[in-house]
Every structure is written in structure tokens, then in C-alpha cells.
Amino acid sequence: MASGLRVSNLSLKYGGVSALCGLSMDLAPGEVIGLIGPNGSGKTSFLNLVTGFEFPTEGAIFFEGQELTGKSAQSIARKGIARTFQNLQVFSRLSVYENMRAGCHRCSKPSSSFWQFKAARNAEKERILSLLDCFSLADMALDTPEALTLVQLRQLDLARALASEPKLILLDEPAAGMTPYETDQLAKTLQDHVLNGRSAIIIEHKIDFIAALAKRTFVLSAGRAIADGPTDEVLCDKDVRRIYLGECG
Amino acid sequence: MMLKLEGMSKHFGGVKAVDDVSLTMNEGEIFGLIGPNGSGKSTTINLITGLYAPTSGTVSLEGRDLTALAQHERTALGVARTFQNIRLFGNLSVAENLWVAQNGHKQRRQHFISRWFKAGGLQDTNIDELLRFSRLHSKKDSLASALSFGEMRRLEMARALASNPKVLLLDEPAAGASIEDGQLLGERIRAVRDRGVSILLIEHMMELVMGITDRMAVLNFGRKIAEGTPSDIQSNPDVRAAYLGTKNKNKEPADA
Amino acid sequence: MDVYTITVLANIALFSFLAISAWLLLLVGEISFGQQAYFAIGAYTGGVSTAVLQLPFGIALLMAIAAGGLFAGLVAIPAMRLSGLHFSIASLAFAELVRSVLNVFQYQRWVDGYLTGPDGVNGFRDIRWIYDAGIDPGTYFLMILGCLSVVMLGVVMASYGRGMTIVRSVGENRRLAAAQGMNATRVRIITASVAGAIAALGGTLYAHMATYIEPAQFGLMIGVHSLAYGLIGGMGTVFGPLLGVLIDIGALETLRIFSGYRMIFFGGLVALVLIMRPRGILDEATVAKVQRWLRG
Amino acid sequence: MVDFIQNTLDGIALGSAYALLALGFTLIFGVMGRLNIAYGPCIMIGVFAGAGVYSDLTQSIVMIFVATLAGTILASAYVERVSFAAIRADAALASMVSTFAVWMQLEEIVAHLFPARTYAFKELGHLSLIEAGPFFLRQESLFMLLVTLAVLLGLALVLGRSHFGLELRALTDSRRAAIISGINVRRIIFLTFLLAAMIGGVAGFMIAMSDGQVTPKFGLWATMKGLVAMVIGGLASLRGAVLGGMLLGIIEAQAQWYFGASVREILVYAILFAALILLPRGILGGPHTVWRS
Secondary structure, X not given: OOOOEEEEEEEEEEOOEEEEEEEXXXXXXXXXXXXXXXXXXXXXXXXXXXXXXXXXXXEEEEEOOEEOOOOOHHHHHHOOEEEOOOOOOOOOOOOHHHHHHHOOHHHOOOOOOHHHHHHXXXXXXXXXXXXXXXXXXXXXXXXXXXXXXXXXXXXXXHHHHHHOOOOEEEEEOOOOOOOHHHHHHHHHHHHHHHOOOOEEEEEOOOHHHHHHHOOEEEEEEOOEEEEEEEHHHHHHOHHHHHHHHOOOO | OOEEEXXXXXXXXXXXXXXXXXXXXXXXXXXXXXXXXXXXXXXXXXXXXXXXXXXXXXXXXXXXXXXXXXXXXXXXXXEEEOOOOOOOOOOOEHHHHHHHHHXXXXXXXXXXXXXHOOOOOOOOHHHHHHHHHOOOHHHOOOEXXXXXXXXXXXXHHHHHHHOOOOEEEEEOOOOOOOHHHHHHHHHHHHHHHHOOOEEEEEOOOHHHHHHHOOEEEEEEOOEXXXXXXXXXXXXXXXXXXXXXXXXXXXXXXXXX | OOHHHHXXXXXXXXXXXXXXXXXXXXXXXXXXXOOHHHHHHHHHHHHHHHHHOOOOHHHHHHHHHHHHHHHHHHHHHHHOOOOOHHHHHHHHHHHHHHHHHHOOOEXXXXXXXXXXXXXXXXXXXXXXXXXXXXXXXXXXXXXXXXXXXXXXXXXHHHHHOOHHHHHHHHHHOHHHHHHOOOOHHHHHHHHHHHHHHHHHHHHHHHHHHHOOEOHHHHOHHHHHHXXXXXXXXXXXXXXXXXXXXXXXXXXXXXXXXXXXXXXXXXXXXXXXXXXXXXXXXXXXXXXXHHHHHHOO | OXXXXXXXXXXXXXXXXXXXXXXXXXXXXXXXXXXXXXXXXXXHHHHHHHHHHHHHOOOOHHHHHHHHHHHHHHHHHHHHHHHHHOOOOOOHHHHHHHHHHHHHHHHHHHHHHOOOOXXXXXXXXXXXXXXXXXXXXXXXXXXXXXXXXXXXHHHHHHHHHOHHHHHHHHHHHOHHHHHHOOOOHHHHHHHHHHHHXXXXXXXXXXXXXXXOEEOOOHHHHHHHHHHHHHHHHOOOOHXXXXXXXXXXXXXXXXXXXXXXXXXXXXXXXXXXXXXXXXXXXXXXXXXXXXXXX
């Protein structure tokens, strides 16, 4: 398992409150995992730990055999781990195109002459436009994000994460605020353009969405993993349903 | 009726965070408001307390229109809230925290001199009673920042009660609590209701919401998709779809 | 053109260096009240190079740029750990520190029978390179304009590449920029250093035009003005700070009706723009609109 | 050693003036999280008003004091409206820049109304020295110390005993919790500005009396001293402000004695820069600001 993401015994405490308690997870290259659980169960904290936004109180994180624990957010991003955000994060003062450019860090190489620079820039431009095309955002390339709808903003966040050509992508509620139709569309786009061979962790409340994309699912509750296994089995679990809908029996 | 929202909408740019929501809460009721993340619950609370001005619609308390009032004026009329992330005055003592909330809105009514030189004593039967009710009496003089997590939650609710509210808005009071704590919390919320305060409860811990609310409403995409008693809601197919993403026609995994 | 017009135009160009310098730091998210420190460092370095050390003007320019960039970088390394208010106060403290050091700084040598060089509070006289080289004011103005064009071209080139995108992203949201793989600290330090170098370039050009400089010229209000130029003109484009300079020096200082009340008008204008348009007249949204319109 | 102790004594007297200026900054920073850079220039307006009354109208010390206080309060109220109340709550730095803009206006106004620049202010009367062994204390130093102590006592009463003080402390602690507790935040902020202006007015009056004259440089001087003292002591800590003021006064007096005036200036700014980097929270500003007296 040296080549995927390996997380062992990860804990995060704020003062006396545990956001995450001894979570362990192995992710093979190319594998897609769903991560579900009620609010405050530690899903976003987990993502923050993996991407270096926060540092664990205990435990370690490895990616492709290298330890990531304690590394800064930018060096983790440069190793090929990209993420999206539950509360939308875009650069509101940059145009859509520039937002994409901001994400292009892993593919820009230093160029020695102006012509080489120009060629690199044109290649970057083509790549960005084709990515924007996948998410039907190409028409909006010169707009500032203020002009975009919520769904388009979510797509921009996703497209920007892809611009760095990451090996592992972490999606934090990518379908939040989308209608069932939009959610289906997003699932298709993800299937076609994002997840082909790339490993991913998807946090989402919409279980159909998880079921369509992830073969394996983790359930978190109060910072602990209470279930882990093939998605369809996990979703039939009684405890899981009780926590989601307050069902009894 | 106690609290009434009529046709409330709040749009942020192109995003309809709350879209044409109407709710009516009766006096002495515990009313639950649930919905998936991003469905507009917090925005609704912020519209009621006045942090946001609505794009359209009105909110009224006991028939009095609140829509144009500032936050502190609404507090004076009887709207109080707690926060999902606790917000206390960490460098004031427990008693001072309550004192601020009890008197914050009363200035104009009290005599100038007595108002200026009363805070030193902090002898007030209401506050004493509230401290006992919240089991914080022994901590009266310690700094709020020195309390334990559970005590902070209790103090936050006590502070909301100190302003003598008619309606108390609880924003995910069980966040970060275990299931056992949740049951205790349910009893406390009932005890608060028995003091004559109507309660609007936003919560994700379904057991808690289903267990103690009289009626509840469900939001999704900023719209109200259902309203009724907890058992109505539990059997409502739209609600199941919103929560589990399961389309009505599909086989329910739980039936397996 | 008469000498008065040339002086006004040259002043506009010289202040533009300071304004662009402060504007660059605004883009990377920090408010600096202290860019006049690098202006002063540039003025003194350039002046000493030509007047005392008798070096060629080109070398003097390079030395000033290097000194400004070096000092700004050295200050930025510790100061960029701070942010917001702390950074602003630190920039102010450093600028006043430089000024009080210049008040006691003495480095005088006999050159061609004259005692020349910085003499503390008494200032630094006879930076005579323009006269010695026989350059008339019009030509010198063109030289200033040339340097300014190079600086602006540099900014435009940086927006053609990824440079300005990086600076702006770090300025807007450091955590999000880090998630895109940018080293926010390094970006901030490099930007501060470049801004210092630009201010120093302006400073040395100023010193050679004025021929006399003294520490009191590099007071706090100069720094505040140069910051205000960017804020008024707008953050969206490098022409924003230029617009700010034009409004203040081009209009308020030269028009008779404002004479004696310039500060009251300018102060009021700054306060008003901050209330109405927090990101200036040519802000990012306006620039995006204009670009779209230009491209049809 | 005798010199050192004598310098410290002088420094404490000077430092008490700095402490008052730092308190004004700290009160405003506490409730708003923003700096009022125009604080010094506002006091300058006050002392010029006092000087104007002194030269044209009356010798009465009470009237001069009232004019100084009124001028400071009026200018502060203007700053509060333009640079704070009118600017969005999340734009702290815009407020700071705006106070600079107002500063430009205030300086120009003074330049128009008082074209001679330097004006006489009522002096503190006959100066005698109080001697104790090898040490002596100037009467003006004693006066500064006593006034500062009186102001501190009054401030402690207002903050600790009055309801306004409790609300001010609550607002300093958490803005959102304060709003939800029914505090009228805008009103408390305005009152805090007036309170800070009163402290500044007293400080300005006291300093102008001991100098016997006022100049337009007073604004920059007062702002820089107050700012340095506040930063050394710790942002938003009242005890820190007093301590920072005293420390600054002592450091200045020692540096002046041993190295001279120009090195003193360099040292002050070097200390400010170093303090910001090494102790960004100041001496007394812990992770939680220290308000309790």
C-alpha cells in the first residue's frame, strides 16, 4: 500500500473537544471512497488534516510512501493532492480564467525564452479552456465569480482543483445546494472527467450520489469511524440510518 | 401565534439561500427546523435575529412587525439565540455575562444614575435564579473562558435566557456532544419551555429533534418542503429524498 | 513645454513609482505606510553613488534598485510573519526608523573642491549629475518616463504570465492560495522586495532632479499619500495608482481653486472613496467589464 | 546610579503622559479592533482651541480646559462618523487609512485658523523642585503623575462599576455576543470615542501646560507616542497601555541622558519595530486580552 494515501490513528482535539478520534484509512491508487456522517462528525476536519490546513494532535498521514504529517498546505498541494471546499472558496477578485490559472501550479515549468514562455502560456490557456468547457464555464471565462450561480461556483471550485492535475482529489460536499437533476449531472461529469483512474475521497450527504461513485464508504460519527465497507452494505446498516433519519429499528 | 415568518426570501447574488419560506410558531411550542447542509437553516435564524435584511418577506413577533428593526431592538422585544460555535464574553465573569444580557436593552428605561453605578454589586435575584437553573451557581465569579465545554453551553443558554426572551432560537445546541449528552439536553430544552419560552430548534441530531419537538418544518434548497408533527415528517417521502438522496420511486435500502 | 509644466509632469511620474510600490503591497494584501523609506534609501544611495563616489548614472540606478530591494526584502522576512494591522504599524515604524537614522547619517567627502555628501538633518546638497552631464529638464523628464514605462511594462508582463495571478490570489485568501500550491510567505516577501526596488528607483530619480534632499522630505505623509493613490485609483490595474497621482498632483495641486485647501479636498476624497468604493475607482470588477467590452 | 534613578523618575512622569495617550488608543482598538491614527491630531485640535481661547478670550484655566476638551471631542466625533461608522464592519484597514485622510484635513484646518503655527499655552505657574536626598522631582512632573492617577482611577470606576463600562468590556470581548445580548453597539462605540477623546483632551491639556506652547507637530507626536506605548504594552490591554507608556517614558529619559536626542528617536522606532516582531501581542496582551483591573 505504499503508493496510495495511508492515514493511521489520526486524532484532532480543540481544547477538551475531540473533532477526530483515532481514525485510520487506506486508499489504494485509483480508489474512490465515500465519507458520510452527521454534521460535526469530523469529516471536514479530516480533509483539513490531510491537506495541511490543520495539524493532527496524534497520528500520521502518508502519501505515496512519503510522510505528510506537519507539512505545509502548499507542499502537500504540490505533491498532487487537491481539494474543494464545502463553504465555497473562490478568488472573488480574480476572473474565472485567472482562478483556473491560480490552480495550475503543478504544470507550469520555468521557461528560458520569451517564445518558450509564450508557447507554455498558450498550452496552459488551451488546457484551462478545455477544462472550463467540461463544466460549461468557457463562456464565463472573463467574468468575475460574482456573476456565477451557486452551481457554477461549485463547478469552478472543482475545475480549479483539477487544473493542477492532481493524483488524489478530495471533494467536500460537491453537490451541496444542487437539485437532484444537477446532482445527477455532476455525478456524470465526475465519472467522465474526474475519476478516471484518479483516487478520490468524497464527502456528501446525498447517499445516491455516493452510491453512484464510490465502491467503499466510511461513516463517521462524533469523530470515530462507526462503519467501513462496500457502499451498499454500509448504507443498509441500521446504525447509519438511525443517525441520519432518527429511525428507530 | 408567537413568531411568524411570511414569504421570507434571502438571495445572495444569484444564490437563493432562503426562498419564500413561511412559518408560524405557537406560544409555548418547541418547533424544530431541519434540513441538509446549505438548505438555509442558519440564514433563516439570521433573518429572524436581524443579522441579514431579507430580500423580501416579513417577520413578526406576537403580531408586531420586526422586519425593519436592528438586532439589539429585536433582542429587547424578546428574540434571543445561541450560536453553533459558542460565543461568550470570555474575559467577563459568569455573572457579568448574564448581567450584560439582562440589562443590555433596558438602558433608556432605567434611571441614569442607578444604571451607571449598579453593575458593581451584581446582586440580582433573577440572575441568581438563572445561575441555579443552569447549575452554574458555584462558578458565578469565574471567568467564562475557564469553564468546561458543557458549562459554556449551559452559560450560553443562560445568557440567552437572561434577556428575558419570548422566543429562543437554538442553533445546533448538540453539536460536538455525545448521544447521552443529547438526552440531557432534551430535558433542559423542555425545562426552558416550561419557563414560558417558545423554542425554535435547529439540530442535526435527529433523535433529539424527533424526541422533543411539538412540530417541525424541513428546508431544502432554501424552500420549505414539509411541515408537521415528527411522525408526519418521518414518513414524508420528500424528506427522505432530501436526506438520503433517495428518489421516491427507488427501493428503500432500509427495507432490505 | 515650460519648466513649470515639466516639473509638474515629472512630479507626477516620480510619485507614480511610490504609488505603484504601495499598490503592489495592497495587491498582496498588506497596507504599507512606509514605502517612503525605500524611496529615501534609493535617493540617498543614488545620490551618494553619483555625487560622492562619482559613479556613472546607470550604475547609481542599479545600486539604488539593489539597495531598495535588499532592504525591503530584509524587512519583509520578519515583518511578513505579521499581518494586517501589525504589518502596517511595522512598516510605519521602519519608515520613521530610517528617517531618524538619516537624521544622524553623515558621509561627506571632498569632491572637486566641494565638501559633499549626506550631512544629517542638514540634508544632502549638490547632487549635480544632471548639470555635470549637461542634461536639460525636458530630456531628464523623458528619462524618468522611460524608467516608469519599464516598471509598468514589467507589471503588464507579470499579468501576461502567472505572476500577478499569484500575487492577487495570495492577497485575497492566503489559505486558499496555499491549497493551490503557492508558498504564500515567499510570494509576499518577493512582492515586498520588488515594491521596495521600485520605490528606490523613483527615489534616486527624484534625488537627481531635486539636487537637494533631506530626511524631513521623507515623512509619514508622503507614505500615506502614495498609499492613498492606489486606493483612490483602484486595485484592478496598474493604471489605478497613476490615476490617483493624476487626481492629486495633476488636478488638486495645480488648479488654483484648490490652493490652500488641497489637503482638505484630498483627505475628503480619500475618505469618500473608501466609503463608496472600497477597492478604488478602477477596481477589479470594473477592469473585468472593460476587458470584456474591449474584446467584444 | 544616581543618574539612572533620576532618569527613571523623570521617565515615569513623561511616561504617565504617554500612558494616557496609549489608553485612548487602546479603548478604541478594544471596542472596534481598529486603530484611530487621527487620535493625536484630534488632540491637537483641542490644544489649539485651548491656545486660541487663552490668547484671545480669557486667562481662566477652567475655560481653557473646557475649550481643549471640547475641541478634542468635536474632532473625535467627526473622525468616528467619517472613518468608522461609515465604513463597512469588515474593513478595519480601510478605516485606518481613512483616519490618515482625516488627519490631513485636520492639519490643514489648523494651518488656516492658526497661521503663526506656534502659540503660547497657559503655563503651569512657578516651577519649584521637590528635593529628596540626591533626587529631585519637578513640580510639573508631579502634576502629570497626579493627573494621570486621577484619570486612571476615574477610568477604573467607569469600566468596573458603571453599566456602560460593563458593556464596553463585553463589546471588547466579543462583538457578536454583544449584539445578541441586546447591546446597541454603535452607541457604545460612539461613547467610547468620546471617552477616549476626554482622556486625550486631559492628556493634551496637561502636556501643553507643561510645555507652555503648542505646535502643529503635536498631532504626529501624540499619535506616535501613544501608538508605540500601546504596541509595547499589548494591543487592547488597558494595564498594558499604562505599563507601555511608563516603559517608553523611562527608555526615552535614559536614552536622552546617555546618548542624546537623535539616538533617542532611533531607539524608540527600533524598539517599536522589534516589539512588533518579537512580541506581537505586547507584554500584557495574552491570547485573551487582559481587561480586568
